[in-house]
Amino acid sequence: MEYKSTDEKLQTVKSSPDIVSHLVPNTEDCRKCENKSCQYVCPAGVYEWTDWDNRMLVKFENCLECGACRVACDKQSLVWKYPKSGYGITYKQG
């Protein structure tokens, strides 16, 4: 099987983001969360803690729907759904 780098794999993904996030962290829990592990496991850089706003910024339009953040959120404070039908990612052939 041919090896592909992460960047090459990402080029095979097409995204059609909804205007509403399918990823909704509990803001109060995030403020108390010490590790904020969602930031470190996400391969797409979706989560970014903002000191200035004291909340987690969620760039859901970049989500690859891998589910890693759902597992990593040890407080289970993240409502995680697949995007609605017709939205989200599709993989191009090749």
Ligand code: SF4
């Ligand atoms: S791991 Fe969960 S609780 Fe912690 S910052 Fe991320 S979404 Fe919030």
Ligand code: SF4
């Ligand atoms: S499902 Fe995967 S790509 Fe999407 S936000 Fe979670 S870790 Fe990032």
